[in-house]
Amino acid sequence: MEALASIAALIAIAVLLIVIYTVARRGLPALNKELFTNVTSTIGIPGQTGGIKNAIIGTVIITLISTAISLPVGVLIAIFNSEFAPAQVAASVRIALNVLAGVPTIVIGVFIYGLIVIVYGYSAYAAAVALAVVQLPIVARSAEEVLLLVPTSLREAGMALGATKSRTVLTVILPTAVSGIVTGTIVAVARAAGETAPLLFTTSLFANAVVTDPTHAMATIPIVIFQSSESPSPQDQQVAWAAALVLLAVVLLGSIMGRLLSLRARRRIEQTR
Amino acid sequence: MSDTMHPEEPMTEPTPNPGETAQPQDVQRAEAAPDRPSTQLGALASGHEEDPAAGREAVFDLKDVSVSYSGKLAIRDVDLTVHCNLVTAFIGPSGCGKTTLLRSLNRLNDLIPGATVDGSINYHGYNLMGDDVDPVEVRRRIGMVFQRPNPFPKSIYDNVAYGLRLHGMKDDLDGRVERALTHAALWDEVKGRLKANALSLSGGQQQRLCIARALAIEPDVVLMDEPASALDPISTQAIEDLVDTLKTDYTIVIVTHNMQQAARVADITAFFSVESRDDGSRNGVLVELGATSQLFIRPSDPRTEAYVTGRFG
Numbered sequence: 081m082e083a084l085a086s087i088a089a090l091i092a093i094a095v096l097l098i099v100i101y102t103v104a105r106r107g108l109p110a111l112n113k114e115l116f117t118n119v120t121s122t123i124g125i126p127g128q129t130g131g132i133k134n135a136i137i138g139t140v141i142i143t144l145i146s147t148a149i150s151l152p153v154g155v156l157i158a159i160f161n162s163e164f165a166p167a168q169v170a171a172s173v174r175i176a177l178n179v180l181a182g183v184p185t186i187v188i189g190v191f192i193y194g195l196i197v198i199v200y201g202y203s204a205y206a207a208a209v210a211l212a213v214v215q216l217p218i219v220a221r222s223a224e225e226v227l228l229l230v231p232t233s234l235r236e237a238g239m240a241l242g243a244t245k246s247r248t249v250l251t252v253i254l255p256t257a258v259s260g261i262v263t264g265t266i267v268a269v270a271r272a273a274g275e276t277a278p279l280l281f282t283t284s285l286f287a288n289a290v291v292t293d294p295t296h297a298m299a300t301i302p303i304v305i306f307q308s309s310e311s312p313s314p315q316d317q318q319v320a321w322a323a324a325l326v327l328l329a330v331v332l333l334g335s336i337m338g339r340l341l342s343l344r345a346r347r348r349i350e351q352t353r
Numbered sequence: 354m355s356d357t358m359h360p361e362e363p364m365t366e367p368t369p370n371p372g373e374t375a376q377p378q379d380v381q382r383a384e385a386a387p388d389r390p391s392t393q394l395g396a397l398a399s400g401h402e403e404d405p406a407a408g409r410e411a412v413f414d415l416k417d418v419s420v421s422y423s424g425k426l427a428i429r430d431v432d433l434t435v436h437c438n439l440v441t442a443f444i445g446p447s448g449c450g451k452t453t454l455l456r457s458l459n460r461l462n463d464l465i466p467g468a469t470v471d472g473s474i475n476y477h478g479y480n481l482m483g484d485d486v487d488p489v490e491v492r493r494r495i496g497m498v499f500q501r502p503n504p505f506p507k508s509i510y511d512n513v514a515y516g517l518r519l520h521g522m523k524d525d526l527d528g529r530v531e532r533a534l535t536h537a538a539l540w541d542e543v544k545g546r547l548k549a550n551a552l553s554l555s556g557g558q559q560q561r562l563c564i565a566r567a568l569a570i571e572p573d574v575v576l577m578d579e580p581a582s583a584l585d586p587i588s589t590q591a592i593e594d595l596v597d598t599l600k601t602d603y604t605i606v607i608v609t610h611n612m613q614q615a616a617r618v619a620d621i622t623a624f625f626s627v628e629s630r631d632d633g634s635r636n637g638v639l640v641e642l643g644a645t646s647q648l649f650i651r652p653s654d655p656r657t658e659a660y661v662t663g664r665f666g
Binding site: 243256 | 461489496505507
């Protein structure tokens with residue numbers, strides 16, 4: 081039993097290492113300055129030196145917008161659950177969030193396609209809304225966990241000084257929990273940056289140029305990886321590996337940073353107990 | 354009671370012999386301040402027995418007060434008056450409902466789902482439980498210090514200024530903060546580092562900071578829920594000394610399970626006990642209320658006597 085379990089644990093680590101190694105080995109040779117300074121080239125035409133500049137900018141903009149949507153809504157859901165909702169209601173909301181977290185992201189993409197894209201066409205906004213739906217349960221659940229760590233004695237301290245519940249939440253609970261909420265958000269940002277399926281339905285037809293107007297479709301790193309990897313042209317495939325390496329690095333860094341910071345944030349909150 | 358009364362000889366020893374004491378930390382405290390418990394008694398024994406409440410205005414007037422949590426009775430039928438500028442102690446064994454009763458005096462039980470308070474609690478003649486009473490206004494006038502220090506994870510200054518900003522008392526904020534910290538006997542220790550995080554203070558300092566935070570908004574009453582139970586003997590003594598000086602400006606209600614503490618700081622003591630009923634449920638009940646001296650030397654109820662002499666509790 082112990083041996084089997086140990087092997088299983090080793091497999092998890094091995095898979096991660098193999099993925100990192102493979103992507104690095106294939107991506108590193110193509111990782112040059114042009115990758116970051118050139119915009120994408122049309123897929124399938126040999127002999128071009130395309131980059132991913134516009135895809136990096138697109139991913140940053142879309143992720144920023146989606147986080148600007150999911151962060152306030154997610155934190156408000158967490159506040160509702162931890163501070164205001166009766167226990168049973170909070171439990172139902174929690175189940176709903178878990179189910180939402182389990183919805184295949186391609187279904188979320190189709191949903192946003194029917195809701196927004198059919199009417200307004202492809203746009204960074206539509207992509208951001210789809211990613212926000214993916215992020216929402218992550219932000220809400222992690223924020224709620226942190227809010228629940230804030231000891232009741234601090235809530236009582238605020239109320240005993242004559243603060244209303246809302247005031248206590250704003251001036252005591254949230255400031256105490258803020259570092260924990262930020263780290264949860266970093267994890268959600270990393271997740272959104274790597275999502276592909278919701279983007280297929282919302283922003284997968286884009287110009288080979290830097291686009292900063294969110295009402296238009298933008299290139300994104302995951303979609304560029306997806307499309308370039310299907311190309312018969314070796315240059316395109318090189319770009320796909322290099323872009324994959326960039327994305328992997330960003331996402332790994334984000335989630336490692338998020339988890340480390342989250343440990344620190346928890347320790348700080350536990351000091352108030 | 355007061356440090357100015359020094360007994361020539363302790364007469365009856367209110368402290369049970371260490372061997373008989375149920376709570377080891379009580380012994381520890383008695384050792385840390387060996388001359389203190391007897392101070393009270395020396396004064397008593399020399400015949401200074403007068404009703405400390407005589408002629409004082411009633412701050413709280415409780416009639417038939419019962420508190421239940423989700424239908425389960427925690428304490429029942431309490432009749433009790435708290436007088437102005439006195440220290441009133443609630444003592445009794447665990448589970449006697451003394452903290453529950455204290456928390457209904459600033460309506461903090463409102464926060465607990467399912468908590469109900471029956472009977473009447475009058476505060477300066479106003480019905481504290483009335484539907485038209487704003488609990489926020491109640492808590493602005495009736496401050497509270499909790500069992501464990503609970504400073505906000507903010508700077509020392511911001512902790513004290515929290516209530517001031519909340520209630521718009523922003524004129525001379527610095528002066529108010531300084532006065533509150535001075536009042537709580539903490540100013541000299543922290544004046545050079547007001548911007549430091551409150552969590553960097555020791556436990557005893559944190560508790561005095563919480564007292565300063567409560568005093569800053571100039572309450573009428575300060576409720577204290579076992580304010581020294583999480584502190585070492587030296588800090589405990591600092592808090593007790595503080596309670597003694599605060600009563601000139603405030604009315605204080607203090608919950609303690611430590612009899613010596615009640616004997617040292619309180620003018621009036623209310624002794625609560627636990628009663629078991631036929632159906633197996635237990636709830637708190639007020640057994641005896643009187644001048645602390647009276648209650649400790651000549652308790653009128655055998656349950657009080659058993660508790661103060663250390664046979665029970």
